[in-house]
Amino acid sequence: MISIQHISKKYKGADNYSVLDLDLHIAEREIFGLLGPNGAGKTTLISMLCALIKPTSGTFSIDGLTYKENKRKLKQLIGIVPQEYALYPSLTAFENLQYFGSMYGLKGKELHDKITNFLEHLGLGKFANKRIETFSGGMKRRVNLIASILHEPKVLFLDEPTVGVDVQSKNVIIQFLQELNAKGTTIIYTSHHLNEAENFCTKVAIIDHGKIIVEGEPAHLIHTNEGAHSLEDVFLSLTGKALRDHA
Amino acid sequence: MHKLWASTYKEFLLLIRDMGGVAILFVMPLVLIITITLIQDSTFQTVKDIKIPILIVDKDHGDVAKTMLEGLEDSNSFEVIEKQTEEEAKNLVSKGEYQLAVIIPEKLTEDLHQKISNNVDGIMAKVMGEEADSLPKPDVENKEVKLYFDPATQQSFKSSVKNGIDKMISKIETQSIYKAFQEQISDNPEEAIFETENFITFTEILPKIEGRDVLPNSVQHNVPAWTLFAIFFIIVPLSINMVKEKSQGTFVRLRTNPVSYATVLGGKTILYLLVCLIQFVLMLLVGVYVFPAMGLPALDVSGRLPLLFVVALFSGLAAIGLGLLLGTLAKTQEQSAPFGATFVVILAAVGGVWVPVFIMPKFMQVLSNISPMNWGLNAFYDVFLRQASLMDIVPEITLLFIFFILTTIIAIVYNEKKNAV
Ligand SMILES: Nc1ncnc2c1ncn2[C@@H]1O[C@H](COP(=O)(O)OP(=O)(O)OP(=O)(O)O)[C@@H](O)[C@H]1O
Ligand SMILES: [Mg+2]
Numbered sequence: 001m002i003s004i005q006h007i008s009k010k011y012k013g014a015d016n017y018s019v020l021d022l023d024l025h026i027a028e029r030e031i032f033g034l035l036g037p038n039g040a041g042k043t044t045l046i047s048m049l050c051a052l053i054k055p056t057s058g059t060f061s062i063d064g065l066t067y068k069e070n071k072r073k074l075k076q077l078i079g080i081v082p083q084e085y086a087l088y089p090s091l092t093a094f095e096n097l098q099y100f101g102s103m104y105g106l107k108g109k110e111l112h113d114k115i116t117n118f119l120e121h122l123g124l125g126k127f128a129n130k131r132i133e134t135f136s137g138g139m140k141r142r143v144n145l146i147a148s149i150l151h152e153p154k155v156l157f158l159d160e161p162t163v164g165v166d167v168q169s170k171n172v173i174i175q176f177l178q179e180l181n182a183k184g185t186t187i188i189y190t191s192h193h194l195n196e197a198e199n200f201c202t203k204v205a206i207i208d209h210g211k212i213i214v215e216g217e218p219a220h221l222i223h224t225n226e227g228a229h230s231l232e233d234v235f236l237s238l239t240g241k242a243l244r245d246h247a
Numbered sequence: 248m249h250k251l252w253a254s255t256y257k258e259f260l261l262l263i264r265d266m267g268g269v270a271i272l273f274v275m276p277l278v279l280i281i282t283i284t285l286i287q288d289s290t291f292q293t294v295k296d297i298k299i300p301i302l303i304v305d306k307d308h309g310d311v312a313k314t315m316l317e318g319l320e321d322s323n324s325f326e327v328i329e330k331q332t333e334e335e336a337k338n339l340v341s342k343g344e345y346q347l348a349v350i351i352p353e354k355l356t357e358d359l360h361q362k363i364s365n366n367v368d369g370i371m372a373k374v375m376g377e378e379a380d381s382l383p384k385p386d387v388e389n390k391e392v393k394l395y396f397d398p399a400t401q402q403s404f405k406s407s408v409k410n411g412i413d414k415m416i417s418k419i420e421t422q423s424i425y426k427a428f429q430e431q432i433s434d435n436p437e438e439a440i441f442e443t444e445n446f447i448t449f450t451e452i453l454p455k456i457e458g459r460d461v462l463p464n465s466v467q468h469n470v471p472a473w474t475l476f477a478i479f480f481i482i483v484p485l486s487i488n489m490v491k492e493k494s495q496g497t498f499v500r501l502r503t504n505p506v507s508y509a510t511v512l513g514g515k516t517i518l519y520l521l522v523c524l525i526q527f528v529l530m531l532l533v534g535v536y537v538f539p540a541m542g543l544p545a546l547d548v549s550g551r552l553p554l555l556f557v558v559a560l561f562s563g564l565a566a567i568g569l570g571l572l573l574g575t576l577a578k579t580q581e582q583s584a585p586f587g588a589t590f591v592v593i594l595a596a597v598g599g600v601w602v603p604v605f606i607m608p609k610f611m612q613v614l615s616n617i618s619p620m621n622w623g624l625n626a627f628y629d630v631f632l633r634q635a636s637l638m639d640i641v642p643e644i645t646l647l648f649i650f651f652i653l654t655t656i657i658a659i660v661y662n663e664k665k666n667a668v
Contacts, residue, residue, distance in 0.1 A: 050503050051668040067668050075505040086496035090264035091257070102253030103504035131264075147500065 001155060001186050002026040002049070007058030009044050009210075018044040020210040021058070026188060026203075031181050033201035033218075034190040035231075037239050041210040042190040043083055046157050049188075050080045062155055076104065079153030083160050083190075085140045086147070089133035093124060093143045096132060097150065104151035111150070118146045122172055138169030145173060149180065156180065158189040162196060174200055198222075198231040208239050250506050254514025261488065262518065272484060276477030276526055277533050284469045284543055298326040302336040302348035305329060309356025311419055315392075318415045319349070333393075340395045347400070347408060350393035359423055362387040367427040392416065466534060466544045471627030472600045474530045475620055478523050478562050479591045482570035485519050486583040489574025508662045512571050512655060519570070523563030524556070531555070554630045554637060561647040562623035568654030569619070575658040594620045622646045 002025065009019040019041045026032045034042045047053045049060065051067045051074070059066070065074045087096045097115045101107075106114065119128050122142045132140060145161060158177070162170045174196065181187050191197050197204055198218045205215040214221060218231050225234045262269060303319070305312045319325050328345075330336040336348035365387065392412065396405055492498040501511060534546025548555060570587070577583035595601065597611065598620030604612055615621045626643035629635035 048668075052499060052502060052666075054668045072505045075503065078503075080500070080503045082496060082499055084496040084499075086500035088257070088261060088497055089495065091260055095257070095260055099253055099257045100500065100504065102250060103501065103506045105249070105505070107249055107253075 001028040001030070002060065002062050002188070004049075004060040005058055007045075007048060007060055008056045009041075009048060009053065010056045011044075017056070017210050019048070019055075022207075022210065022212060024205065024212065024215075026186065028186055029181065029184060031177070031187045031189070031200060031202045033197040033204035034188065034207055035192075035194065035197055035204055035235060036190075036207040040207045042207060043159055044210075045207070046080075046159050046188070046190065050078065050157055051075070076151065077154050079148040079151065079156045081145050081148045081156070081158040081161050083163070085132075085144050087132045087140065087143060090131060092129045092131050093119065093135070094128040096143060097147055100147040101150040106150060114150055115146070118150070122146065122176060138165035141165050141169065142173065145176070149185075153185065155186045155188070158187065160190055160192065162191065162193060170196070194230065194232040194235055204231070206235060206238055213238050250510050251513050251517075254506075254511055255517045256514075258488070258514050258518040262522070268484065272481075272522065273526060273529060276473070276480070277529055279477065280470060280473045280530055280533060281537070281541070283473055284466055284538065285541070287469060299324060299346060300326045300328055302330050302339060302345050303327050304331070304333050304336050304348065304350045306333075306353040307351045307355040309354075311356040311359055311423075312351045314419050315349075315351060315412075315415060318418075322411065324411075337395050340397050343397050343399060346397050346404070348395040349412065350395070352390050352392065355390050355392075358387050358390060359420070360427075363420075363423050363427045367424070367431060371431050466538055466546050467631050470530060470534045470546050471631055472624060474527060474559070475562055475598075475623045475627065476591070476595050476600055477526055477530065478559065478623075479566040479569070479594060479620060480588075481519055481523055481526075481563070481566050482573055482591060483584055483587040485515065485567065485570030486574035486577055486587050487580055488515070489571070490577050490580050490583050493578070494580075502666060508659050509655075512658065515571065516564070516567050516655075519567050520560070520563050523566065524559060527556070527559040527563075551630050554635070554640065555627070557637070557644060558623065558626040558630060558640060561644040561651075562619075562626075564651040565619040565623065565647040565654075568651035568658075572654040572658045572661075575662055594618050597621070599624055619647055619650045622650075 004022060004024040007019060007022050008017055010017045022045065034045065036042050044053070048055050049062065051071070062074060063077060065077070067074055088099075091099070094115060097119075098111065101111045101115065116125070116128070119125050122145070124139060124142055127135070127139065132143065135143065141161060141164070145158075149156060156177075161177075162173055165173070170193075177187055177189075178200070189197075189201075201218060203216065204218055204221070205212045207213065214234070216224075221234050222228050222231060225237060228234045228237065301319070303316060305316070316327060319327050330339070330348070333348075333350050336345075336350065339345050340348045394409065394412070489498075492501070531546065531548060535548060536545075539545040569590075573583055573587055573590075577586070597615050598604075598618035599607075599615060600620060604615045604621065607615060622643045626635075626640045626647075629640050629643070633639075
């Protein structure tokens, strides 16, 4: 589904590469977890795949398409849930979703019904006509998610979709994503919640300093790492315990 | 098309959710236009009805000084206060207590008469074919009437005072010359040989429509100028709207959506153009209905409404193009808001909103030609004051339209370049 060859990214003015010569293949219907410490390059990688930033070098294709040749088509094919909320605070949840749905060419009753269903499904039915600025973090996360899947993308990218939300919200989101996956959506997601990833992902890659250190099924990784009982053990043994503050 | 309408509707919602912003957008231009017109109208009346106190130091004590004093008093613009010494008058003016002190030099009357009689004698001698008088004539120095202005005095006031005094002095000189001739020719000084009143005077001929004069007044001048200013101010809220999308992350989402930047800008253009037109309607309503109620002359829009809307529409487009460009280039509100506001003021100044273009220095006049506000202003004046037809304003509205297209294209190309993948 996604095929990445030798992709690298060095930001303008930065000293180091944020993503360096990375190769990755993600199969259709996978739930793929990109895990790594702060600054590892997860957001950078996803941003390149979503055509938000330009790779310094390397190529990739999604469902056989590239942005160079099929930009519109590819954009229609994928969905992105950004790390930051990307909603208009002064508009209601419904208005936000209506607008972003329209940008994918959806309209009329079809769009209206979709929005209502999704809001209902994610426990926001009552709040459809409330402004986003009055929402809690967990509620915003859920609207942020709906805004990216109204057009039923084949591939969904999520950058830390469960950060800053309570257990209830988190469970609703994870369950919803599993349903989407069951219907055929390929999911690529980044997270710092290793327990969540361990149970949720069909495959994970641990990435640090812009490179993939290890890749495989969570159970397999735990199994092959000596003394590891969880994904967290694997993670710590591979990335070390030092803080990762650099800019 | 559907995406464009959805974008326009979203912009509409964003705008009305900020009612304070909407109020400012519509009310401030009205406050502006009322304030400016009131000020200009009252300064106009000040000059006519209120007397400005000025100081006079009369060192001459002769007829000429007396005539000047009378002239100043008769002008109805000044209240003349006499002071004894130049020093005192000078101090009062430099402290800003008076705008102006006029110092009439010593022996002005005497020397003027001397100078004139020297000249007249010479001429008479030539005319009569006599040898020039062998008696040596006393030499007469040129005289200076000194004017002390308060440094804070406006240039326009200074020049009009200088002109007025200059005129008065030449009149006194002319009359003295006539008088000297009269004394030479006639024995009876009462006999009127020369008409000393001005031979040439002037009247202002105003354009007429259907036989009645069209009087340009402060309202006819102000409403177009400040309406244009208000229309261009749209670039501030528009660019803030765009910068906000960047900081809120919604622009990032839009970039991942299958929608072109042109469509996004199109939605903004449609909505903000509507805002401009509503602003324009409000300004006209104030001019037509509120001004007369406040004792100001009413704005006369009879027969030119369609053309006025055409000019407003294209001016609005030009302003929006500029706003789209600024919103695309700016990264923060701290960049876009102060820059936008100052830039509009500069465009207004260069475009002739404050000071008419024809009195600007040559260089600025050339610069003025490239201010879109100047094109808009000319088009408005063509319609308001020169009875123009649609054909007459085609050049100006074409320029405004080209400006809109150019700025928008630059914005789109810049965005494409910056976000190329
Ligand atoms: N716009 C930018 N300009 C320069 N450097 C950047 C920029 N964005 C990110 N970086 C750098 O690139 C590296 C990778 O950042 P990235 O945001 O991809 O990390 P991440 O894995 O998503 O981290 P986190 O878990 O904190 O979200 C970091 O060192 C970061 O400082
Ligand atoms: Mg990140």
